[in-house]
Amino acid sequence: MAKKYDFKASELPISPMTLTTTLENPTGGWRSFKPVIKNKTAPCTATCPTKVLIPHFIDSLVKGDLDMAANLLHRNNPFPSITGRLCHAPCELPCNRGKYDEPISIKQLERFVGDYYLDKKGKPPRRETGKRVAIVGGGLAGMAAAYYLRSKGHEVVIYDRNPNLGGYLRYYVPEYRLPLAVLDAEVGALERMGVKFVLNTEVGKDIGFEELKEKYDAVILAHGSSAPANPDFPGVELLKSGWDLMKEVREGARPKVSGKVAVLGNGYTAFEVARVLRRLGADPFVIYPTAKIRIPFSDREIFTLAEEEGVKFFFAKVPLKAERRNGKVILTVAEWDGKDIVPATEREMEFEEVFLAYEGTADHGFLPDTIRTDGTLKADRRSGETPLEGVFVAGESVSGPSPVVNVIYSGRSVAAAVDAYLRGRTYTPESMPEVVGYERIVTDYFPKAPRVPEMRLSPTERIHSLTREEVLGYTQELAMKEAERCFNCGFCNACGNCYVFCPDYTIKWVHGRPKVDYEYCKGCGVCSEECPRGVIDMVKEREF
Amino acid sequence: MSWAWVEVKPNENDLMHPGHLACQGCGATIAARLALKVLGRKAVFVIPASCWSVIDGAWPQHALQIPVFHTAFETAAIAATGIRAALDMKGKHDVHVVAWAGDGGTFDIGLQALSGAAERNENIIYITYDNEAYMNTGIQRSSSTPLGAWTTTTPDERPEDKPKKNMMEILAAHRVPYAATASIAYPDDFIRKLKKATQVKGFRFIHLFSPCPPGWKMASNLSVRSARLAVETKIFPLYEIEDGEVYTITHWPKGLPVEEYFKLQGRFKPVLKDPDRLAYIQRYVETQWEKLVRLHEASHGYLPEEARATIRSAI
Structure with missing residues (x-):
């Protein structure tokens, strides 16, 4: 027999009124797609x-x-x-x-x-590992490797044949492009971190490579590509060295050059020598082996600067012969189609002076034959590992002349590989999450604004x-x-759009960050659509 | 850019519970959340028959953390008037009474009560969240349904052929102290207007544009984007009218072509297939916009720089 309900009217609510909240409905079950807040890679970082x-x-x-x-x-x-x-x-x-x-x-x-x-900058590491690493060459690659290895707690000693660190940047790049004070500050930071320098010491002459290998747990070869690599043509010995000119100028000398001068080169150094000559009062012409459109992107900026300053160019030309007549240099040049000299295009040009400014090449003379084959180093491009255990190669010594940022990356990745080696781990190259394309950016949230021009001299x-x-x-x-113009592609900067527009109030704002409450999220996708920078993805919840 | 909003503050007056019964991507819930961020706990909602009667939850559940009075379809304004009078009698003058009605309960069924309350200048805030049809009962046409839209009572063969009722002009004709349009896609603008409304005494009206993904036949994630495009295509301009006379346009749109807005929604499929009708709607939108710009100019004596671009495209 059913139990008889026994209650009085006064025990009931006086009208149909609320007794509880909608929190009793776990509406997360309605969802087919769920929002996932995950940072991605911006195209700039990926490049x-x-x-x-x-x-x-x-x-x-x-x-x-x-x-x-x-x-x-x-x-x-x-x-x-x-x-x-x-x-x-x-x-x-x-x-x-x-x-x-x-x-x-x-x-x-x-x-x-x-x-x-x-x-x-330049804080010493918190913990010392007790491992010792020698770096041969205090150029940019060596400095970058030293920075990261030291910050991991290893003892780092840089060997350099010059009286100070910096290599090409210190002895060749002109003051108007990179002030010495900046370089000194960067070296000072390394010093403060506790990196040791052994200067005026050439490996192979003052100290043997084998000795280094004995004394240290790992050796990084970052000797760069500073050996001259001039082409061989009759009369090349009559020409002056652009490298020496840059070095003199960097050291404060102001050699007298005037009139029409030529610069022979195939890269950054040629443009820079021409600009130095322009400042010394000469009228420089760069004789460049490729067509104008074939100048690599990494040299475009310096080319534009040189062109603005009135440096003149002969593109797609190579020197064949040089001779001195009446104190002037007569240079015979010919068209170059990228593979060969174009026949019957030889032409004589008269210059006051001709400077050789070809990019250097690496000199591996001090190294044992075990890691060299026909004068080139055998090494992995990313980790810098060589056939010799505990010997790594970084920077231009393996890649040849490269832009500064590539050299820094080489130093950084080799440092990671060395760190892994010293700790007995296997080196895995870093991976990047997916790149955010323009279609993921909601441009409605960004008012148009032109780029802010930097201050520069005319x-x-x-x-x-x-x-x-x-x-x-x-x-x-x-x-x-x-x-403020930056889209911050793929990086949640806590703009709050997902929180503001969530129709279900399931994106909560916890410690200044969005957090999805999956118990109630209905998976409408508004947050993903309104995220201005493509951070929120909709991931399929279940198969049908 | 870090926190991108000026008026919306994180974790301040989040008075709506999750778990409510709105469809995915509902614009009306975003609207209520934003409104409560301004009004706070000292508010009463009066909800006539509308989507929000359902969203708020079946008895005994309740999605808002403020008192809600569910009432009959045509009585939002008058019930709010009554509650206002009762609260005033009790001396609770700081509580905002908000009539929170859909477009059917405002434009059609509740119009006489609204007109009466507006004419008497009752001290209430009337917010209509406009999703442009009777969505809750099955997408029947209302007088708010825009030109060219499909509903179940204006099918594809014979889409809506009358323009949306101009509610703002009706309210302006009542000379109410404050009337404004707002959109859920512009939370800062909406909150600024609602804040302004709370500081005014008398009848205040906010026409709030809030998309309905199922009723508009679009994906739920496009809800905010479609609301934004409605503003940027000049279909739903954001402006306010003070004392029935001073018109101020608060957001100058980019003036995108109307197709941009129509493309997102399945309900405008018949229009998109008919270039003549599309051109007619574009012309209609331009003339309406120009009229509004002229009213702004007449009220303020000048036009800002952004206005020029939008007008040139009108001619």
């Missing part, structure tokens, strides 16, 4: 050889946390002040903002943050000084203005 975390550091810059920005920047690039001046900025080419209005001036932002942090101002820096970069105000 950067050393994978600088560009959206991350720009976001910290916008939030005004310059130290955090510097830390994020230094994670993958130890010398932003150097790359901020010398890098050819491949990151700016695929910038998603470039498809909307103009790309972000990443290089100048990097330089601004790098310069801000220049005197602050070409006429530039050619009057060999010491004044040509690009002056951003002030803090300009840097902030430019940083």
Whole structure:
């Protein structure tokens, strides 16, 4: 028999009123797709050889946390002040903002943050591992490798034959492009970190390679590509060395050069020598082996600067013969089609002086034959491992002349490989999550704004000084203005769109970050659609 | 850019519970969440028959953390008036009474009560979340359904041929102290207007554009985007009218072609197939916009720089 209900009217609510909340409905069961908040790779980071975390550091810059920005920047690039001046900025080419209005001036932002942090960096590592690493060559690759190995706690000793570190950057790159003060500060930071330098010591002459191998747990060869590699043609010995000219000028000498001069070269050094000559008062002509459109992207910037300053060019020409007549140099040149000399195009040109500025090549003379085959080093491109255990190769000594950022990446990746070797682990190259394309950017949230131009000297101002820096970069105000233009592709900067537009209030705001409450999320996808930077993906929940 | 919103603050007055019964991507729930962020706990909602009667949950559940009074279809304004009077009698003058009605309960069925309350200048806030049809009962046409739209009562062969009723003009004719249009895609603009409304005494009206993914035949994730495009194509301009006379356009749209907005929605399929009708709607939108710009100019004596571009495209 059913139990008889026995209640009084006064025990019931006076009207149909709320007794509980909708929290009793776990509406997450309605969902077919679920939102997943996951950072991705921005196209700039994906293109950067050393994978600088560009959206991350720009976001910290916008939030005004310059130290955090510097830390994020230094994670993958130890010398932003150097790359901020010398890098050819491949990151700016695929910038998603470039498809909307103009790309972000990443290089100048990097330089601004790098310069801000220049005197602050260089903390010794927290823990010492007791392992010892020798680095042969204190150029950019060696310095980068030293930075990362030292920050991992290894004892690092750099051997360099010169009286100071920096290599090509210290002894050849002119003051107007990279002030010595910047380089000194970077070296000072390494010193503060506890990297030891053995200077004026040439490996192979003052100390043997085998001895190094005995004394250290690992050896990194970063001796660069500084051996002259001039082409062989009759009369080449009559010509002057552009490298020597750059070195003299860097050291403060101002040799007298005037009139029509020629620069023979095949890369960055040729353009730079021509610009130095322009500043010394000469009228330089660069004789360049390829057509204008074939100048590599990494040399485009310096080519444009040289052209603005009035340097003249002969493209697709190679020298055949040089001779001296009446104190002038007569150079015979011919057209070059990329493979061969075009017949019957020989032509004589008269110059006051001709400078050789060919890119260098690596000299592996001091190394044992076991790791050389026909004069070239056998090494893995990324990890730098050689057939000899514990010997690694970094930088231009294995890759040949390369842009600064590639050299830094080489130093960084080899440092990671050495670190793995010293700890007895296997080296795995870093992987990147998927790249965010322009179609994922909701441009409605970004008002159009032109790129903030950096301060730079005009070409006429530039050619009057060999010491004044040509690009002056951003002030803090300009840097902030430019940083605010960044889309921060694939990097959640906590803009709050997902939280504001969630129709179910299932995206909660926890410690300044969005967090999805999957118990109630109905999977409508508004957050994914409204995320301005493609951070939120809709992932299929179940199969039907 | 970090936190992108000026008026919306995180974790402040989040007075709506999840688990409510709205469809995926519902614009009306975004609207209620944003409104409660301004109103806070000192508010009463009066909800006539509408989607929100369902969204709020079946008895005994309740999705909002403020009192809600469910009432009959035609009585939103008058029930709110009554609650206002009762609260005033009790001395609770700081509580906002909000009539929260759909477009059917405002444009059609509730119009006489609304007109009465507006004419008497009752001290209530009337917010209509406009999803452009009777969505809750099965997508029947209302007088808010726009030109060219499909509903179950205006099928594809014979889509809506009358323009949307201009509710703002009706309210302006009542000379209410404050009337404004807003869109869920512009939370800062909406919150600014609602804040302004709470500071005014008398009858305040907000016409809030809130998409309905199932009723508009579109994917639920496009809800906010379609609301944004409605504004940027000048179909739903954002403006406010003070004292029935001072017109202010608060967002100057980009002036995109109307197809951009129609393309997202299945309900405009018959229009997209008919170029003549599309051109007619585009012309209609342009003339309406131009009229509004002229009213703005008459109220303020000048037009800002952004306005020029939108007008040139009108001619």
